Amino acid sequence: MPELPEVETVRRALDEVLGQTVVLVTVISPSMVRGIDPEAFVRSLEGERIEEIRRRGKYLLFSLSSGATLIGHLMMAGRLLLKDPGQALPPHTHVILSLSGGRELVYQDLRHFGGFRLVEPGGTLPMGLVRMGPEPFDPALTAPVLARMLRERHGKIKGALLDQHFIAGLGNIYVDEALFEARIHPETGTDSIGSARAAELLSAIQSVLERAISHRGTTFGTYMDLNGRPGENAPALKVFRREGKPCPRCGTPIVKFRVAGRGTHICPRCQVKSRRRGFSRRPSSSPTDPKPKPERTSRVSGGGIRSRVKSS
DNA sequence: TAAATCCTGTCA
DNA sequence: TGACAGGATTTA
Numbered sequence: 001m002p003e004l005p006e007v008e009t010v011r012r013a014l015d016e017v018l019g020q021t022v023v024l025v026t027v028i029s030p031s032m033v034r035g036i037d038p039e040a041f042v043r044s045l046e047g048e049r050i051e052e053i054r055r056r057g058k059y060l061l062f063s064l065s066s067g068a069t070l071i072g073h074l075m076m077a078g079r080l081l082l083k084d085p086g087q088a089l090p091p092h093t094h095v096i097l098s099l100s101g102g103r104e105l106v107y108q109d110l111r112h113f114g115g116f117r118l119v120e121p122g123g124t125l126p127m128g129l130v131r132m133g134p135e136p137f138d139p140a141l142t143a144p145v146l147a148r149m150l151r152e153r154h155g156k157i158k159g160a161l162l163d164q165h166f167i168a169g170l171g172n173i174y175v176d177e178a179l180f181e182a183r184i185h186p187e188t189g190t191d192s193i194g195s196a197r198a199a200e201l202l203s204a205i206q207s208v209l210e211r212a213i214s215h216r217g218t219t220f221g222t223y224m225d226l227n228g229r230p231g232e233n234a235p236a237l238k239v240f241r242r243e244g245k246p247c248p249r250c251g252t253p254i255v256k257f258r259v260a261g262r263g264t265h266i267c268p269r270c271q272v273k274s275r276r277r278g279f280s281r282r283p284s285s286s287p288t289d290p291k292p293k294p295e296r297t298s299r300v301s302g303g304g305i306r307s308r309v310k311s312s
Numbered sequence: 313t314a315a316a317t318c319c320t321g322t323c324a
Numbered sequence: 325t326g327a328c329a330g331g332a333t334t335t336a
Contacts (some may be wrong), residue, residue, distance in 0.1 A: 160313095260314075283334090
């Protein structure tokens with residue numbers, strides 16, 4: 001599934017088409033063009049030169065000569081492919097951009113979840129893009145900043161990391177990997193992660209993503225890069241889709257369960273729910289244990305003091 | 313904040 | 325044959 005490393009891999013390969021002009025647009029599946037009439041999409045896009053291609057979170061943004069922006073999202077099964085006109089169209093092809101360089105940029109999507117938008121200058125961007133959280137490699141995202149973001153949020157850490165408004169670019173694979181790397185249980189409350197562990201988490205997120213980018217992404221099923229090559233990061237994964245296999249750190253079998261509606265993989269020994277002193281939960285709670293009782297008193301509100309004991 | 317939803321191929 | 329996979333949007 002394309003997450004930040006996969007989309008970044010595609011973006012880098014797309015440098016090849018910079019400066020080229022879109023000479024012909026073929027929309028095979030009108031539903032893959034969103035927020036604009038497909039005929040208007042074709043009319044507006046034809047003749048545009050591609051000036052710049054950026055990535056923001058999991059979005060691809062093509063800056064065009066008129067000032068408009070072509071926005072693409074691969075969602076789960078979308079693929080961009082650069083091919084010669086003679087080559088057969090791959091199955092599930094929805095949109096084709098024929099480029100002045102002689103090649104064709106093909107969008108295929110097995111599940112019809114992804115697609116394109118075209119935003120005119122001054123037009124409204126998709127909300128997901130407007131409200132996108134910081135990039136994981138943004139220098140402004142320091143450990144203290146992340147620690148504060150976590151303190152100000154409620155809910156499970158996995159839910160927060162999957163939320164693009166919280167932090168951009170992570171998906172199920174790299175959230176599981178980063179939490180393993182940082183030894184944090186995915187159901188840990190965001191507001192119980194202290195500054196030290198927030199710093200470990202940020203560094204885990206960055207190293208997991210860096211390694212995946214250097215391997216040109218992770219391929220399990222459908223993801224391929226612009227030239228049809230699979231990514232090579234799968235063997236570097238330590239917990240994702242490795243249930244039953246030994247934890248690379250301690251040998252304990254990896255377990256899979258469900259958090260935030262997603263399949264979640266952890267080492268039950270390395271990733272414990274809470275390590276805070278003074279809050280020792282029942283001796284050994286396994287991830288599949290049903291919660292005995294919420295035992296949550298109403299949250300402090302209305303002038304309550306939020307962090308009185310452990311200020312960072 | 314979190315669950316339901318969209319979609320279709322794959323696996324049990 | 326039905327559960328499952330999953331990112332973003334919508335709904336509660």
